[in-house]
Amino acid sequence: MAVTRRTKQREAILEVLKNTDCHPTANWIYERVKEDMPHISLGTVYRDLKMLARRGEILEIDFTSNPSRYDCNTGSHYHFRCLKCDRIFDVDEKVNTEIDRQVSRNTGFNVLYHCLEFHGVCLECQKKDSLIYKDSKN
Ligand SMILES: [Zn+2]
Numbered sequence: 001m002a003v004t005r006r007t008k009q010r011e012a013i014l015e016v017l018k019n020t021d022c023h024p025t026a027n028w029i030y031e032r033v034k035e036d037m038p039h040i041s042l043g044t045v046y047r048d049l050k051m052l053a054r055r056g057e058i059l060e061i062d063f064t065s066n067p068s069r070y071d072c073n074t075g076s077h078y079h080f081r082c083l084k085c086d087r088i089f090d091v092d093e094k095v096n097t098e099i100d101r102q103v104s105r106n107t108g109f110n111v112l113y114h115c116l117e118f119h120g121v122c123l124e125c126q127k128k129d130s131l132i133y134k135d136s137k138n
């Protein structure tokens with residue numbers, strides 16, 4: 001079966017996303033895919049990402065961020081966003097489904113799922129901060 005150029009592009013995009021855990025933007029993915037496929041356009045990357053997200057193959061994280069960030073981990077999980085470097089990390093914390101039932105009970109709404117994002121300073125940025133602090137003390 002012939003593999004079309006579009007399929008190849010989509011596979012390359014998925015490959016880039018699978019090989020990082022930084023929850024990148026479309027632009028970041030575009031820069032990586034372009035190294036192997038110099039003719040690919042940012043518009044194509046955007047379209048393919050939207051399509052993959054619609055199909056449930058990847059996750060589009062867009063609740064507080066603009067531009068959207070993408071994630072190949074489609075299972076229910078929480079995120080931590082570093083306010084200094086703007087990276088998003090997966091948080092290995094059990095997803096609390098009881099809260100969905102609780103909100104359903106209290107509001108009468110049919111809650112399907114919830115999203116949760118923790119904000120703060122990541123380990124690397126904390127380390128950098130302490131270095132700056134030490135330097136300024138000397
Ligand atoms: Zn950070």
Ligand SMILES: [Zn+2]
Nearest residue numbers: 071073089090
């Ligand atoms: Zn994630």
